[in-house]
Amino acid sequence: MGIIGDIEEAQKKKETPKFKVGDTVKVFSKIVEGGKERVQGFEGIVIKRQGASNRKNFTVRRLVQGVGVERTFPLHSPKLVDVKVLRSGKVRRAKLYYLRERIGSRATRVEEGKESK
Amino acid sequence: MKSLLGKKIGMTQVFDEGGNMVPVTVIEAGPCVVTQLKTTQNDGYDAIQIGFGSLKKINKPKKGHLKGSSSRYLREFRVSKPLEYKVGQEIKLEIFKPGDILAVSGISIGKGFAGTIKRHHYARGPMSHGSKSHRIPGSIGGGTTPGRVYKGKGMAGRMGGERVTVPNLSVVNIDKAKNIILLKGAVPGKPGNLLELHKVGSAPSVDLNKKAEAKK
Numbered sequence: 609m610g611i612i613g614d615i616e617e618a619q620k621k622k623e624t625p626k627f628k629v630g631d632t633v634k635v636f637s638k639i640v641e642g643g644k645e646r647v648q649g650f651e652g653i654v655i656k657r658q659g660a661s662n663r664k665n666f667t668v669r670r671l672v673q674g675v676g677v678e679r680t681f682p683l684h685s686p687k688l689v690d691v692k693v694l695r696s697g698k699v700r701r702a703k704l705y706y707l708r709e710r711i712g713s714r715a716t717r718v719e720e721g722k723e724s725k
Numbered sequence: 726m727k728s729l730l731g732k733k734i735g736m737t738q739v740f741d742e743g744g745n746m747v748p749v750t751v752i753e754a755g756p757c758v759v760t761q762l763k764t765t766q767n768d769g770y771d772a773i774q775i776g777f778g779s780l781k782k783i784n785k786p787k788k789g790h791l792k793g794s795s796s797r798y799l800r801e802f803r804v805s806k807p808l809e810y811k812v813g814q815e816i817k818l819e820i821f822k823p824g825d826i827l828a829v830s831g832i833s834i835g836k837g838f839a840g841t842i843k844r845h846h847y848a849r850g851p852m853s854h855g856s857k858s859h860r861i862p863g864s865i866g867g868g869t870t871p872g873r874v875y876k877g878k879g880m881a882g883r884m885g886g887e888r889v890t891v892p893n894l895s896v897v898n899i900d901k902a903k904n905i906i907l908l909k910g911a912v913p914g915k916p917g918n919l920l921e922l923h924k925v926g927s928a929p930s931v932d933l934n935k936k937a938e939a940k941k
Contacts, residue, residue, distance in 0.1 A: 611751060662738070684740070
């Protein structure tokens with residue numbers, strides 16, 4: 609592996625949480641608030657996973673008072689504590705951008721699927 | 726002297742202590758060898774010449790000059806007291822530490838013969854509705870008065886392939902064993918490009934007095 613590959617490899621976590629696109633997850637990440645560090649949760653549907661090596665990241669979408677909110681997390685970030693799968697989804701797309709155009713309950717509905725291993 | 730020669734390896738992203746992702750340039754810097762001392766008495770100015778890289782074949786004049794080392798690139802840096810150094814002395818990455826602010830110089834990527842939009846950030850004309858002035862520079866000056874085009878008027882021509890200095894790059898990390906330094910931000914040229922690294926300050930707050938000292 610090259611020099612850059614070695615640097616990136618050293619940045620990677622040994623184990624990352626297992627989840628798929630379409631899963632409804634709760635993401636626990638550290639945030640600094642008023643000089644104090646605490647863990648914050650963010651719940652929603654994983655609409656995309658992208659990137660390679662230590663640059664892997666994923667985007668979680670949820671509806672807050674009818675407004676879509678998306679947050680992207682780097683998978684190997686030391687700030688990312690855990691990703692808990694609340695409900696695994698069955699989808700036929702790698703990127704669920706079509707959810708952005710949906711309104712109401714259809715915007716959050718993804719068919720239930722098999723547990724990801 | 727707080728300067729080194731290095732080779733650009735490429736760019737990537739790393740997490741800093743705060744867990745934030747930082748864009749970094751990976752540079753293989755040093756070890757450099759002092760190849761010549763220049764003094765006011767001998768040469769009219771004070772400087773040291775340092776070498777970097779290695780050559781497979783060295784011709785005889787260069788062999789005599791390098792005295793044992795096999796540096797491919799030679800560059801001079803001004804120092805106030807060149808006699809504090811010895812010929813053959815190694816300068817390594819130890820002169821920098823994380824948090825330092827560096828200025829990096831190198832040859833930028835050549836863009837060839839470029840138009841005014843790319844070279845001088847001129848605005849483009851309309852692409853449709855009968856317009857034919859798509860990427861033309863437009864008017865280049867007045868008429869009878871002044872009767873000439875002003876000097877320095879931006880026009881098409883060769884772009885890039887010139888020496889560029891990027892100021893204010895902070896050191897994110899250093900691997901002394903591998904001679905690798907990570908700088909936050911981009912540097913001129915493609916991977917493999919020769920770079921000059923100069924220390925200009927230390928973080929977090931850049932002390933102006935120290936900056937002046939480092940420049941001396």
